[in-house]
Amino acid sequence: MKRVCVDTNMLIWYIKRQCTEGQEDCLVKAEWLFNYFERKKIDVVIPSIVVAELLAHVEDEEEREGYFDFINDNFEVAQHDIRSARKYVKLMQQLIANNAGDYAKDKGVKKFQLTNDYNICSVALSSDCDAIFSHNLKDFEQFANHQIPIFTLDYVDVLKREEEAEDLASPKSKHNPDQVNIFDIFNDDDDEDDDEHKEVKIRP
Numbered sequence: 001m002k003r004v005c006v007d008t009n010m011l012i013w014y015i016k017r018q019c020t021e022g023q024e025d026c027l028v029k030a031e032w033l034f035n036y037f038e039r040k041k042i043d044v045v046i047p048s049i050v051v052a053e054l055l056a057h058v059e060d061e062e063e064r065e066g067y068f069d070f071i072n073d074n075f076e077v078a079q080h081d082i083r084s085a086r087k088y089v090k091l092m093q094q095l096i097a098n099n100a101g102d103y104a105k106d107k108g109v110k111k112f113q114l115t116n117d118y119n120i121c122s123v124a125l126s127s128d129c130d131a132i133f134s135h136n137l138k139d140f141e142q143f144a145n146h147q148i149p150i151f152t153l154d155y156v157d158v159l160k161r162e163e164e165a166e167d168l169a170s171p172k173s174k175h176n177p178d179q180v181n182i183f184d185i186f187n188d189d190d191d192e193d194d195d196e197h198k199e200v201k202i203r204p
Contacts, residue, residue: 003043005078005124007134008053010153011046015054015067026135029153033133036159044075047123049116051077078127080119087122094145117143124148 012018013030037044051071058064071077078084095118117136121144124132131149134140140150 001040001042001130003045003127003129004037005045005047005120005127005129005132006050007120007132007136007140008050009135010133011050011054011071013153015070026153029156033153033156033159036156036163045078045124045127045129046071046075047120048077048079049119049123053116076127078123080123081126084119084122084126087125088118091118091122091125091143091145091147095143114143121148 010030010033013023013026014034017027019026034044036042051068055064055067058067080088117139120134121132121140125144125148129148131151132140132144133151133153133155135152137150137152144150
């Protein structure tokens with residue numbers, strides 16, 4: 001994966017650090033996932049509609065602007081432009097032909113939610129994303145017409161196993177743990193001296 005699109009619920013867990021009772025594990029997994037994206041230099045694309053959904057109920061203007069600044073500084077915000085509009089129209093036509101409206105009705109998906117999900121899928125496709133991360137797996141699989149992989153936070157377990165396998169296969173893991181590099185000792189001492197001066201970066 002080089003580019004991923006994230007849905008609103010992922011940002012609620014990661015940026016706002018909010019969850020419903022029983023979803024506390026989602027906070028931990030979301031934190032790990034976004035750190036993974038950073039470690040692997042994976043671009044995170046956020047459709048503008050997702051930003052709007054995320055911040056629609058943040059009443060305090062200063063707090064809201066803090067979120068806007070954090071998102072703008074750390075992620076790629078993708079607009080619903082002419083490319084995504086073309087994708088949107090194609091998805092709508094394909095899904096109407098496949099009775100997606102009946103699916104949405106049966107699942108109780110409201111019309112505005114359906115429109116927003118189409119928007120997110122079309123922006124992800126037009127932005128050349130390799131996957132969408134969302135809590136709404138079944139809905140997005142339907143609305144994206146299976147044109148792009150959809151992953152939930154359960155996929156974090158897969159990514160962890162893959163990363164552990166990579167670490168074991170890396171040359172560093174084959175070093176004798178009993179061998180100590182004299183430069184490492186000096187660096188460790190320096191790190192300890194600098195701990196009190198390190199800047200802590202927090203999300204708004």
